[in-house]
Amino acid sequence: MKMKTNRFTVSAAVAEDVVSSESFPSLEPKPESQELGVVVKPPAKPRLVLKFIWMEKNIGIALDQMIPDHGTVPLSPYYFWPRKDAWEELKELLESKPWISQKQMIILLNQATDIINLWQQSGGNLSS
Secondary structure: OOOOOOOOOOOOOOOOOOOOOOOOOOOOOOOOOOOOOOOOOOOOEEEEEEEEEEOOOOOEEEEEEEEOOOOOEOOOOEEOOOOOHHHHHHHHHHHHOOOHOOOHHHHHOOOOHHHHHHHHHHHOOOOO
C-alpha cells in the first residue's frame, strides 16, 4: 500500500536593498533592526475513527487513527459481532492504549454501541 506523504517547508526571505548608500550618498542605512514573524499553522491533531463492515449476519468494528495529510493507521483488526463480543474486545483494546483518554474511550464505545444497536434493529439489512 502506497502512503501519500506531503512534505513542506516554510521559509521567509527579506528583500535586500537594491540601492546602496554608495550610489546615493544622501541615503544612509538605517540602524534599526527589523523583525519578521512567520506564522505556521500547527498540524491538525490525529483523530480516532471507528470503521464498520456491515454484513447480513455479522458487523465488524475496527479502530483507525487518522493523521491529517498522511492517511490512516489501523490500530486494531476487525472485531465481529455477534461471533464474539466486539464491544468488549474494543473496550480492552482502548484500555490498553494509555494515550487514549477516558473521555475518548467513552465516546468511541458509545458510538460502537449505537451502530451495533442499529445493526440489530435492522436485522443486518441496510435498506430497513
